[in-house]
Amino acid sequence: MALLEIRHLDITxxxxxxxxxxxxxxxLTIEAGDMIGLVGESGSGKTMSALAVAGLLRQKNxxxxxEILLDGKNLLTCxxxxxxxxxxxxxxxxxxxxxxxxxxxxxxxxxxEESLRLHTNLTPEERKARAMEALHDVELxxxxxxxxxxxxxxxxxxxxxxxxxxxxxxxxxxxxxxEPTTALDVTVQKQMIALLQKMNQTYGTAVLFIxxxxxxxxxxxxxxxxxxxxxxxxxxxxxxxxxxxxxxxTKELLAAVPKFERQPCQRLQxxxxxxxxxxDLCAYYPKxxxxxxxxxxxxxxxxxxxxxxxxGEIIGLVGESGCGKSTLARSILGLHRxxxxxxxxxxxxxxxxxxxxxxxxxxxxxxxxxxxxPLRNCTQLTPGQRKDxxxxxxxxxxxxxxxxxRYPWQxxxxxxxxxxxAASLMLHPEFLIADEPVSALDVTVQKQxxxxxxxxxxxxxxxxxLISHDLRVVYQMCDRVLVMKDGSIxxxxxxxxxxxxxxxxYTKKLLESAGY
Amino acid sequence: MxxxxxxxxxxxxxxxxxxxxxxxxxxxxxxxxxxxxLGTNATPERLEALREEMGLNAPFFQRYFQWIAAFFTGDxxxxxSYHIPVGDMILEKLPISVFMTLMAFVMVLVISIPLGILxxxxxxxxxxxxxxxxxxxxxxVPPFFSGMLITLLFGIxxxxxxxxxxxxxxxxxxxxxxxxxxxxxxxxLPKAAMAVKMxxxxxxxxxxxxxxxxxxxxxxxxxxxxxxxxxxxxxxxVLTFFGMALTDILxxxxxxxxxxxxxxxxxILLTSIMNRDYPVVEAIIMFMAIxxxxxxxxxxxxxxxxxxxxxxx
Numbered sequence: 001m002a003l004l005e006i007r008h009l010d011i012t013x014x015x016x017x018x019x020x021x022x023x024x025x026x027x028l029t030i031e032a033g034d035m036i037g038l039v040g041e042s043g044s045g046k047t048m049s050a051l052a053v054a055g056l057l058r059q060k061n062x063x064x065x066x067e068i069l070l071d072g073k074n075l076l077t078c079x080x081x082x083x084x085x086x087x088x089x090x091x092x093x094x095x096x097x098x099x100x101x102x103x104x105x106x107x108x109x110x111x112x113e114e115s116l117r118l119h120t121n122l123t124p125e126e127r128k129a130r131a132m133e134a135l136h137d138v139e140l141x142x143x144x145x146x147x148x149x150x151x152x153x154x155x156x157x158x159x160x161x162x163x164x165x166x167x168x169x170x171x172x173x174x175x176x177x178x179e180p181t182t183a184l185d186v187t188v189q190k191q192m193i194a195l196l197q198k199m200n201q202t203y204g205t206a207v208l209f210i211x212x213x214x215x216x217x218x219x220x221x222x223x224x225x226x227x228x229x230x231x232x233x234x235x236x237x238x239x240x241x242x243x244x245x246x247x248x249x250t251k252e253l254l255a256a257v258p259k260f261e262r263q264p265c266q267r268l269q270x271x272x273x274x275x276x277x278x279x280d281l282c283a284y285y286p287k288x289x290x291x292x293x294x295x296x297x298x299x300x301x302x303x304x305x306x307x308x309x310x311x312g313e314i315i316g317l318v319g320e321s322g323c324g325k326s327t328l329a330r331s332i333l334g335l336h337r338x339x340x341x342x343x344x345x346x347x348x349x350x351x352x353x354x355x356x357x358x359x360x361x362x363x364x365x366x367x368x369x370x371x372x373x374p375l376r377n378c379t380q381l382t383p384g385q386r387k388d389x390x391x392x393x394x395x396x397x398x399x400x401x402x403x404x405x406r407y408p409w410q411x412x413x414x415x416x417x418x419x420x421x422a423a424s425l426m427l428h429p430e431f432l433i434a435d436e437p438v439s440a441l442d443v444t445v446q447k448q449x450x451x452x453x454x455x456x457x458x459x460x461x462x463x464x465x466l467i468s469h470d471l472r473v474v475y476q477m478c479d480r481v482l483v484m485k486d487g488s489i490x491x492x493x494x495x496x497x498x499x500x501x502x503x504x505x506y507t508k509k510l511l512e513s514a515g516y
Numbered sequence: 517m518x519x520x521x522x523x524x525x526x527x528x529x530x531x532x533x534x535x536x537x538x539x540x541x542x543x544x545x546x547x548x549x550x551x552x553x554l555g556t557n558a559t560p561e562r563l564e565a566l567r568e569e570m571g572l573n574a575p576f577f578q579r580y581f582q583w584i585a586a587f588f589t590g591d592x593x594x595x596x597s598y599h600i601p602v603g604d605m606i607l608e609k610l611p612i613s614v615f616m617t618l619m620a621f622v623m624v625l626v627i628s629i630p631l632g633i634l635x636x637x638x639x640x641x642x643x644x645x646x647x648x649x650x651x652x653x654x655x656x657v658p659p660f661f662s663g664m665l666i667t668l669l670f671g672i673x674x675x676x677x678x679x680x681x682x683x684x685x686x687x688x689x690x691x692x693x694x695x696x697x698x699x700x701x702x703x704x705l706p707k708a709a710m711a712v713k714m715x716x717x718x719x720x721x722x723x724x725x726x727x728x729x730x731x732x733x734x735x736x737x738x739x740x741x742x743x744x745x746x747x748x749x750x751x752x753x754v755l756t757f758f759g760m761a762l763t764d765i766l767x768x769x770x771x772x773x774x775x776x777x778x779x780x781x782x783x784i785l786l787t788s789i790m791n792r793d794y795p796v797v798e799a800i801i802m803f804m805a806i807x808x809x810x811x812x813x814x815x816x817x818x819x820x821x822x823x824x825x826x827x828x829x
Contacts (some may be wrong), residue, residue, distance in 0.1 A: 089732030150824035
């Protein structure tokens with residue numbers, strides 16, 4: 001008998017006026033100790049399927065039919081008590097967002113031990129011993145300190161390790177991993193994958209690995225199921241699907257995954273004018289003062305940054321989170337003023353496009369209002385002229401004219417990011433910063449936005465500083481690359497040279513983690 | 517340690533600021549304490565003599581510094597109208613007001629926390645609707661009016677207490693608390709209703725976050741998630757409200773004391789204002805300021821206990 005068998009699973013959301021089918025007729029079998037991948041874009045129903053298996057969808061407004069059998073027991077029809085006995089002990093789940101999935105007001109030790117408290121009769125000492133063992137298991141050095149720490153003191157990677165430790169502490173038969181690496185840096189991603197493999201091999205825990213990244217699933221799982229709009233369109237051997245996909249959708253998904261490929265570099269004119277010159281930039285953040293009447297100390301977060309951007313150039317800035325990428329962007333834009341060194345703009349109104357288009361647009365204003373705002377603030381144009389400018393800009397970013405009266409929440413993620421790009425271009429800046437502009441988007445949408453940005457550079461001659469943690473995206477897009485580590489630029493040069501022949505150890509490590 | 521020192525300094529600075537404002541305000545507002553004491557048909561000579569005697573003719577800053585220096589050594593001056601030390605007057609009345617305030621505050625906690633949890637637990641259900649509706653009504657009734665309704669219902673119809681029949685603590689402790697219960701209830705109800713509303717919405721917000729989902733995935737029941745995970749987080753924003761409610765209740769008890777005929781601080785404050793008995797008024801305001809500052813400090817400490825993200829050092 002299979003460990004988990006999903007048969008004819010239908011999930012319907014009833015809260016809208018008409019019921020919405022999220023998952024339709026899903027079949028999935030997991031044998032004990034298997035690693036299975038569930039792949040699809042956001043909204044394809046992969047997370048909902050996992051939540052249904054974990055028993056987290058028992059809500060009034062959700063209708064689930066079909067069968068989810070764990071060791072022959074139907075999880076959809078068993079009593080809440082029976083379900084709770086399985087949750088955390090037989091089935092565990094780890095989530096995409098390690099930052100928010102831990103309780104901020106409880107210590108790590110308390111949270112790791114929770115499943116033991118609920119499912120076993122161990123004494124507090126035994127529980128602590130098990131928790132320490134679990135923390136060592138997930139390769140957290142300094143486990144004693146982490147046991148007593150609160151989540152906010154831990155990095156994203158450490159938190160995800162804690163999540164895995166907590167999920168594995170009762171040695172469950174099945175671990176549901178919902179995009180566990182998406183929110184993490186590339187170097188950490190690789191470690192996390194290795195950790196999941198180790199758990200699978202050491203304890204024989206079967207893993208249902210949910211991801212939008214086909215390449216990642218291929219490297220980890222023996223089998224995979226591809227979901228499109230709640231339906232499984234392709235299922236079978238992971239390697240086979242990856243190398244010879246049968247369905248159009250799978251092919252699209254594969255094609256959209258950014259690869260280490262690029263158009264042959266169009267040589268820039270070396271005499272192009274410089275739009276931004278940064279020289280010897282050091283930026284500071286105030287440090288907490290230790291004593292009452294002590295002068296506030298400062299912490300240097302950027303060290304001697306020097307680079308320039310020419311007209312029409314796309315420069316990639318790569319590095320892990322916390323390395324100072326965003327501080328650099330904020331300093332250039334004048335949002336962070338505590339710096340020494342020189343930032344010389346040869347253009348007015350430098351603009352920025354943020355990562356999270358959803359929360360960086362005012363939800364109470366229409367697209368039209370948002371796009372007109374820069375014109376209202378910085379130009380003398382009449383309302384009629386402003387409308388014309390908006391029409392023109394919508395055309396440039398390939399948004400339909402009818403969307404101008406919509407509110408941001410009525411748009412899809414890709415459309416929102418187009419609106420953000422349009423808003424940043426309204427004043428025809430010569431220089432634009434794009435801070436992780438596609439990392440919150442699905443691969444297929446990501447591809448479209450990247451293509452749009454390239455087209456805009458060709459048509460308007462704007463220069464872009466592209467901040468990204470995805471080395472593949474940077475390779476596709478950029479003429480030159482800056483590699484940043486701990487506030488310093490450790491390597492800079494033409495994209496091809498850096499990728500073919502990295503000089504610095506850190507660059508090599510980054511490229512290796514990204515699978516180059 | 518550094519935190520405590522910093523906090524203490526800022527508390528002292530606040531108190532000094534308040535003291536200056538209070539003293540300054542009573543110096544510039546129209547009304548002459550000497551005139552108030554002697555009546556309008558006093559001769560100018562007698563008035564002048566009394567002013568001299570009361571020290572009203574000295575320069576402003578000299579009087580301020582004398583007063584504040586005496587205040588910090590525990591000498592709050594002498595009442596103009598009763599000619600007894602202000603300290604004695606206040607100490608006699610303070611326990612009544614403080615008891616009533618604390619009773620009301622405990623009622624706010626005892627009512628709001630269980631009801632807030634209950635309401636959030638059954639969000640959107642019948643019980644939640646009932647609680648929210650009653651809340652809405654209670655919130656919109658000011659304490660002096662609910663005080664009158666309570667007097668009517670419990671005092672006159674049900675005869676559970678005798679309106680106006682205040683019993684002091686020394687006479688009969690049981691009767692004292694029994695009498696204070698109803699005015700305390702009148703003050704507590706609207707505050708409790710607001711607290712229920714805040715706690716409910718805070719709990720609902722927290723329940724929608726990611727970490728309760730993690731808790732459910734480990735096999736917690738809804739009650740366990742609420743009690744062990746969500747409540748502590750949800751209380752953090754509500755704590756500020758509880759602090760404000762406590763100081764609000766203290767200062768707001770003045771009117772309710774009038775409705776129920778309680779000889780607390782409120783009563784002497786009002787009569788002293790009428791009589792231009794400035795030493796009494798100033799001392800009472802200073803006492804209230806001290807209580808407000810101390811309560812805020814305690815709330816701050818509690819914050820640090822609840823929220824590990826606020827650094828102790």
